[in-house]
Amino acid sequence: MDLIEIKDLSLNYQTDGGASFLALDQINLNVSQGEFICLLGPSGCGKSTLLYTLARQLKPSSGSIKFNGENLANVRDFARNVSIVFQEHALFPWLTVKENIEFPLTSRSLLKAQIHHTSDYYMKMVELEEWKDKKPRQLSGGMKQRVGIARALAMETNLILMDEPFGALDAQTRSMLQEELVSIWKKASKTIVFVTHDITEAIYLADRIVVMDANPGRIKAVLPVSSKRPRDTSSDEFRMLENQIKAMLKKDTNLVDKEEKI
Ligand SMILES: Nc1ncnc2c1ncn2[C@@H]1O[C@H](COP(=O)(O)OP(=O)(O)OP(=O)(O)O)[C@@H](O)[C@H]1O
Numbered sequence: 001m002d003l004i005e006i007k008d009l010s011l012n013y014q015t016d017g018g019a020s021f022l023a024l025d026q027i028n029l030n031v032s033q034g035e036f037i038c039l040l041g042p043s044g045c046g047k048s049t050l051l052y053t054l055a056r057q058l059k060p061s062s063g064s065i066k067f068n069g070e071n072l073a074n075v076r077d078f079a080r081n082v083s084i085v086f087q088e089h090a091l092f093p094w095l096t097v098k099e100n101i102e103f104p105l106t107s108r109s110l111l112k113a114q115i116h117h118t119s120d121y122y123m124k125m126v127e128l129e130e131w132k133d134k135k136p137r138q139l140s141g142g143m144k145q146r147v148g149i150a151r152a153l154a155m156e157t158n159l160i161l162m163d164e165p166f167g168a169l170d171a172q173t174r175s176m177l178q179e180e181l182v183s184i185w186k187k188a189s190k191t192i193v194f195v196t197h198d199i200t201e202a203i204y205l206a207d208r209i210v211v212m213d214a215n216p217g218r219i220k221a222v223l224p225v226s227s228k229r230p231r232d233t234s235s236d237e238f239r240m241l242e243n244q245i246k247a248m249l250k251k252d253t254n255l256v257d258k259e260e261k262i
Pocket residue numbers: 013014015021023041042043044045046047048049050197217
């Protein structure tokens with residue numbers, strides 16, 4: 001059984017004028033336990049809508065999502081199963097790094113010592129131990145994003161949803177965090193669904209890339225990436241896949257050639 005089974009999922013937004021807008025049209029996708037999935041596509045193709053539907057923050061208009069074989073809407077203790085990392089790190093500015101990581105755990109009936117142990121473990125994993133008593137304003141963008149990742153990991157959920165978590169970072173920090181994320185994902189054996197605009201990022205990270213189309217949001221193709229990690233972005237295999245995806249998206253957007261992004 002797959003961890004996530006999405007069947008004939010459609011979602012309509014009600015616009016202010018009372019009209020309805022079809023943002024997701026008949027999405028079918030299964031994600032297995034431990035898989036790293038990237039949702040890739042042009043602006044407005046419904047990547048975030050799909051992610052937030054998986055996070056139960058949006059309700060499907062039709063179709064179904066199963067999580068561990070159970071209807072997603074009925075999953076009890078949802079916060080123990082699914083966590084989210086946002087593009088904007090969404091940290092509490094008045095809490096320290098350690099307190100931010102521990103915050104979601106405080107609502108669970110855990111001993112303080114257990115909470116400290118968990119936060120210490122994940123702070124170490126994202127190399128933030130030295131910064132544990134600092135407030136978010138004292139951190140760089142990349143560090144803040146690492147706190148967001150550590151917080152999601154510390155919740156020890158099976159599934160982690162990531163909405164362009166590296167979108168606001170400079171290229172160097174971004175590529176460092178991509179590398180770290182792959183090694184953390186392997187170590188912690190999580191299932192990740194990751195939204196991105198960036199073709200290179202998707203090929204670097206994913207086991208499978210879900211290429212989406214806009215108006216209405218649909219799945220255009222699901223492409224497996226089989227090369228071994230860490231992936232060499234200059235390899236022939238990498239370039240070939242990049243070109244394949246560009247060609248696929250070229251029909252939908254003229255931005256691909258301009259910025260290597262969609
Ligand atoms: N609350 C809303 N009400 C009406 N339409 C919406 C709403 N939220 C999103 N949309 C529309 O749904 C479509 C999909 O939006 P979504 O944010 O999921 O796309 P995306 O692929 O994540 O885009 P981006 O990469 O720009 O973030 C877009 O056309 C958007 O304008």
